[in-house]
Amino acid sequence: MNKLFLLAIIALLLSGCMSMHQTTLDGIQEEAEAQPYVEAYIEYAGPLNKWSGPSTFTVHVLAQSSGPAKISISPRILRPIESKPTMAKNRTLASTKSEITAEMAREQLTHLATALNSPEQGFRGCMYPVRVRLIKADGSVLEKQGCRGQQGWTQAVSEAANNFITASIYGVRSN
Amino acid sequence: MRRMRELPWHYYLLVLPILAIAFSIPYLVKNSYFSVGNQKVVANKYTDKTNGVPVSEAVSAESDSLFLENELFREKLSSVAYYRSDNRCASPEFPGSVAANIKVSKQQWASIMDQYHDAKAKLLSWLEQHKEAIPERTYAVMENEVKEVRIQRPPTKEEPDLTWRGIGIISRDSQNKPLIRLGGGFLRLAAKEPKWAKFELTRLVAQVWAPCHLADLEVAHPWDGMLNCLDVNEPGCPVGSYSESGWAVSSAVATKVANPGCTIPAFSSRAARACITNIKFPLTPFSTADLDPRKSWKEARR
Numbered sequence: 001m002n003k004l005f006l007l008a009i010i011a012l013l014l015s016g017c018m019s020m021h022q023t024t025l026d027g028i029q030e031e032a033e034a035q036p037y038v039e040a041y042i043e044y045a046g047p048l049n050k051w052s053g054p055s056t057f058t059v060h061v062l063a064q065s066s067g068p069a070k071i072s073i074s075p076r077i078l079r080p081i082e083s084k085p086t087m088a089k090n091r092t093l094a095s096t097k098s099e100i101t102a103e104m105a106r107e108q109l110t111h112l113a114t115a116l117n118s119p120e121q122g123f124r125g126c127m128y129p130v131r132v133r134l135i136k137a138d139g140s141v142l143e144k145q146g147c148r149g150q151q152g153w154t155q156a157v158s159e160a161a162n163n164f165i166t167a168s169i170y171g172v173r174s175n
Numbered sequence: 176m177r178r179m180r181e182l183p184w185h186y187y188l189l190v191l192p193i194l195a196i197a198f199s200i201p202y203l204v205k206n207s208y209f210s211v212g213n214q215k216v217v218a219n220k221y222t223d224k225t226n227g228v229p230v231s232e233a234v235s236a237e238s239d240s241l242f243l244e245n246e247l248f249r250e251k252l253s254s255v256a257y258y259r260s261d262n263r264c265a266s267p268e269f270p271g272s273v274a275a276n277i278k279v280s281k282q283q284w285a286s287i288m289d290q291y292h293d294a295k296a297k298l299l300s301w302l303e304q305h306k307e308a309i310p311e312r313t314y315a316v317m318e319n320e321v322k323e324v325r326i327q328r329p330p331t332k333e334e335p336d337l338t339w340r341g342i343g344i345i346s347r348d349s350q351n352k353p354l355i356r357l358g359g360g361f362l363r364l365a366a367k368e369p370k371w372a373k374f375e376l377t378r379l380v381a382q383v384w385a386p387c388h389l390a391d392l393e394v395a396h397p398w399d400g401m402l403n404c405l406d407v408n409e410p411g412c413p414v415g416s417y418s419e420s421g422w423a424v425s426s427a428v429a430t431k432v433a434n435p436g437c438t439i440p441a442f443s444s445r446a447a448r449a450c451i452t453n454i455k456f457p458l459t460p461f462s463t464a465d466l467d468p469r470k471s472w473k474e475a476r477r
Contacts, residue, residue, distance in 0.1 A: 044336075050441035051422040052264040054342045125387020125409075125418035128344050145415075148334065149346025149356075155333060162335035166273050 271359020400455030
């Protein structure tokens with residue numbers, strides 16, 4: 001009887017330990033998932049130079065600190081438009097240009113990460129590769145390669161790239 | 176002379192500003208605004224660094240409000256000129272703009288459509304010339320694909336980042352038909368480098384003949400001879416693969432039917448030129464040149 005009682009206690013303790021371990025793992029996982037994406041590379045690779053095709057085009061977003069996000073485009077050909085307050089038709093001061101904040105950029109990157117995890121179409125012999133790398137605050141990386149023009153996440157990437165380029169040139173409208 | 180000698184030495188320092196003014200006059204003239212009648216002309220305010228086209232010409236090419244005037248996107252995406260000194264082609268690409276700023280006039284689009292229809296007609300004509308050398312089913316599919324290609328004017332909603340780019344892509348529409356989506360900068364390319372724009376447009380159409388694309392349509396592609404000759408060897412088209420052969424085929428065919436006037440670097444060697452001058456198709460008639468013992472000896476050495 002005593003042995004049975006002891007075994008029951010040991011089993012109870014073990015299950016407690018297991019559940020604690022599980023809770024710890026869940027906690028770590030949740031914490032990892034809660035980490036925001038703070039950096040992104042979107043690359044549209046061009047063909048080899050010998051074919052004189054469109055050049056490789058890269059958008060790099062850095063949203064680590066609390067200030068404005070840093071967006072760089074390679075090759076550097078697009079210059080930011082200077083901020084000028086403009087008068088709207090109703091004679092009030094219209095919206096002016098302001099930089100995209102790191103928080104806004106991180107939100108955009110979260111949407112992008114969700115899209116990257118959606119199911120994808122297969123492709124063969126792609127001529128317009130697209131590669132995305134998203135980096136979380138803890139350093140973990142989500143990377144995906146695909147083909148431009150496919151249905152699914154590549155469209156989301158195109159939209160994100162367009163949003164970031166537009167923001168880097170024109171800034172974000174704030175009233 | 177005597178009087179000059181009597182002048183104190185620091186009087187000679189006055190010469191310096193006079194010289195500076197004298198040297199700056201040509202610069203001021205070169206960069207000044209001046210009026211011709213009622214028209215204000217910008218003389219060399221900006222010069223196209225890549226090919227030396229004065230901006231007075233560039234402005235006239237862009238006068239139909241393609242872009243907002245406050246945008247200074249005057250540089251090309253590629254840092255090199257269209258023609259290099261050795262006549263090799265570079266890859267000129269003009270950046271586009273935000274979608275709202277890309278306005279295509281009827282005249283501009285009509286000009287692009289002319290180029291596009293001409294490119295299709297030339298490709299079909301070229302294909303017909305090689306009808307005997309290409310397997311019947313492959314020929315039919317290739318002909319149909321070119322006929323099916325459609326073109327979408329910029330800006331494109333499905334690929335919004337393209338509005339910032341200069342060339343375009345070929346993809347598939349919802350009915351799985353080939354569709355060319357042009358970049359926002361293509362109109363400027365067509366205005367400034369019409370020959371290269373025509374070549375790019377032809378190359379985009381010719382991409383429906385890419386080996387992996389034809390494989391997708393379940394026909395054997397006819398390009399093995401040319402690709403081997405150009406040393407572009409790919410292990411088929413497995414799922415998730417990227418292909419260089421599509422660029423090789425489309426560049427070769429576009430060079431033949433819409434020569435850009437410069438040499439694509441991949442075709443600059445004599446051997447590579449020979450590969451695209453006489454493209455070997457699967458049903459190319461047997462030639463006595465193939466019996467040349469020197470040739471077989473060279474091939475054996477390779």
